[in-house]
Amino acid sequence: METKVSTKGQVVLPIQIRRKLGLRTGDPLDTKVEGGRIVLTPRRTRSGKVSIVVDPITGLPALSAGPNAPVLSSKQVREIMAEFP
DSSP states (O other), X not given: OOOOBOTTSOBOOXXXXXXXHTOOTTOOEEEEEETTEEEEEEOOOOOXXXXXXXXXXXXXXXXXXXXXXXXXXXXXXXXXXXXXX
């Protein structure tokens, strides 16, 4: 896979890589140079523990990532949902 560096120094990670690693908008990446290569390593800040709960307002089932899960903005939710087929 190929990607390019923008005039702002930004690089877009291909969707296949983001999906394989479970990366989402705003996820932190550690960067370093090893032997002339740029190495990006995702920081694992999410616990990955998800459960189904009953939404207290609608009474419908909903997914919960727990009390320490990050709060997502509507924009972030739209971006995440746009990546689904």
